[in-house]
Amino acid sequence: MKYVKQFGIILGVTCAGEACKHLIPLPVPASIYGLVLLFSLLALKIIRLEQVKEAGVFLIEIMPLMFIPAAAGLVTSWGQIKGILLPLCVIVPFTTCFVMFAAGKATDCMLDRAGDSADSVAGRKDGEQHE
């Protein structure tokens, strides 16, 4: 029952996120309200980590699977996409790489400037990463 309870708490927060979306007229989805809400509840120690951990970690682990149905749906939007296919084929890959470069390098740069004091907490450097 432990995992059911954990899943129940996560669903409860999800539900509260849906309520926020219902009440606040902004283009912010329920999942984002829920994420911020769960983070706040954990930070304020209203929910303890042990009360959600295993179920949450399981959900995150199987997350890639959840994108399959939506991604397979791309075939149905082919009719609308083919008109701007060429620009899309350039813009999407280029901007994806460029954003990764800009965000990563900017963060690296700032962490370097913060100096050695931050080094110890900035996470593993290259070379120590991965298996």
Next chain:
Amino acid sequence: MNEFFLNSAAAGVVLSLVSYFAGMEIKRRWKWAVLNPLLISIVLVVGFLVLFDVDYDAYNESARYLSYLLTPATVSLAIPLYQQMELLKKNMAAICIGILAGVLASLGSILALSVVFGLSHEEYVTLLPKSITTAIGMGVSEELGGYAVITTAAIIVTGVMGNMTAEHLCRVFRIKYAISRGIAIGSASHAIGTARAMEMGEAEGAMSSLAIVVSGLCTVAGAAVFAGVY
């Protein structure tokens, strides 16, 4: 077959699972970078639907319990983020600047390329939210008068590309710190990329989750400004 999928609450989920496991097996055997399990599973599912003449809607309806978990899973991203709170607190300035750089790079490069390709205003605003999570991106696109269907397609392709290439790009770009890699992946390719960041490491995963939220919200404001430019 179509009839069967329409009446089955399991067939769509099973097809997705089998495709994903096939994808992981193929990746394990050939170890080729382009062989991303997510990409392979998408191709296999589409191939199956075409081959057996199953409507996408019938499959999607049958796979709904898989999609159903997406919102609680996204909410759960708060857990690794909380576990890495110390990292977040100590590097707050770098993280904020990094995400902001990502948002500006995204909006700026889309503006520049839209001008180069001579896209219409509607096509331009359709692409503006392409790097952020689907649910926010669709809303932004609709609000600015874009085509939400194309936005969704661009967002998903962006995510899958990020999922496929993140690890290699971080190496090619020589991004040093785990924090920076996480911020880069989350800013560029939202939740689908984050799924990969989670596999790379705890710090990467947590920072990528954070970047989804912050860059998503910043893009809501930023896209409205950029929409007025072109």
